[in-house]
Amino acid sequence: MLNEKGPILLACNHPNSFLDGVILDTIFEQPLYSLARGDVFKNPAANKFLTRLHLLPVYRTSEGVENLSSNYETFDECLRIFRQDGIVIIFSEGRCINEWHLRPLKKGTARLTMAAWGSEIPLRVLPVGINYSSFRRFGKNLFINFGTFINSNEVDLTLPEGTRYQAFNQLLEDQLGQLVFEIDKKDKEKQRRLLQLSPSTTEWIFFFIPAMLGLLIHAPMYLPVKYLTLSWTRHNDHYDSVVTALLLFLYPAYLVALSIIAYSFTKSPLSFLIILVAPLMAWAYVRLKPQLDR
Structure with missing residues (x-):
């Protein structure tokens, strides 16, 4: 799995900020590109540094409506990477929260996937569940669970746009629900059973x-x-x-x-x-x- 060649979109949960992308980039043989929150790119020096690290900005409405048009440039860059058989990480929940829980998926993953398939790019989407034993201790245990590839023949591309997004997100959510641990922060017994070695x-x-x-x-x-x-x-x-x-x-x-x-x-x-x-x-x-x- 870690030696797979692109074009691949790694569709992940997002429990631990930039560390999620760094860890995936470390274990994969092929260099990865990662989508990241757009506000950290506003400083020109930070923009240059983060771009060199293969990070691409995605802006939310809360980060300024005037920046939303930049998302089209980022998606175009992703399509260029896919055409060169590259691999991109996207965090399908959108926001990062330190928890063991799969949150509702945003439309970004579906939108990027449909854009690639609509451009006749043979993109494969790989669901990835990232689970940490701790969000405050160093030297944590890490459990990375990989699903099975989602291909273009699994979604009816003739459906209306909104229906296509829903159908894709359902496929992705069904897999991520099995890959992401569901643990209440107060349930110490379950944490010990699933996370402690x-x-x-x-x-x-x-x-x-x-x-x-x-x-x-x-x-x-x-x-x-x-x-x-x-x-x-x-x-x-x-x-x-x-x-x-x-x-x-x-x-x-x-x-x-x-x-x-x-x-x-x-x-x-x-x-x-x-x-x-x-x-x-x-x-x-x-x-x-x-x-x-x-």
Whole structure:
């Protein structure tokens, strides 16, 4: 599945902001393009940076009616990508919400699919369910479920436009409903049953000491990032994405700083092994740490 060639539209749920697209782009062999909320493209520098990351803007009415015409340009770009056998990610629910629940599907996926099929592009639509064990902890368990391809012969293309959209969305919703976990945030027992992967006794024996060292080494960097991000994202669902972006830049600098501090005390070149050993200790901690949100 991960080696499939386009033209493919990955129709996904959207539980965790930019992290959803980043993860899919990481695991697929072919580079992916992803549709993203348009308001983050308003800054020219951000627009240039995000475009280089293969992100394409989609505007909602709440982001300015004057921007809606730009969606036609984005859809035209998607069709160009499909003609070159590319793969595009679309989040069929529209808005991102941290939850284990499939929300009603918007028309965007159906509209883009019908435009491709109407242009005689042999597009295949692949439903993808993305499920996280946590929206606040790092080192989370991730369950990505793939459905079966939806092809043009499964929808009567002679139907009126609105009826075609409804027929397509029903096919997509039927599959996504089986791929996306349905868990109430208060149902801790179901969360443990579906999302938790308990470490074995052997893992506890081998990883406990490295894990505790990893906790001590990384806490001075991670905790400020965590609480600062919580204050920034108190009213939205972008916590994981912001933390990931910050750590991507701060963690290498933190490891170098630790190595320099250690060297200043020991005068030993072995101090720079911290750059290699500390991530392994962090990995050991991830194996044993709590996996679910409180």
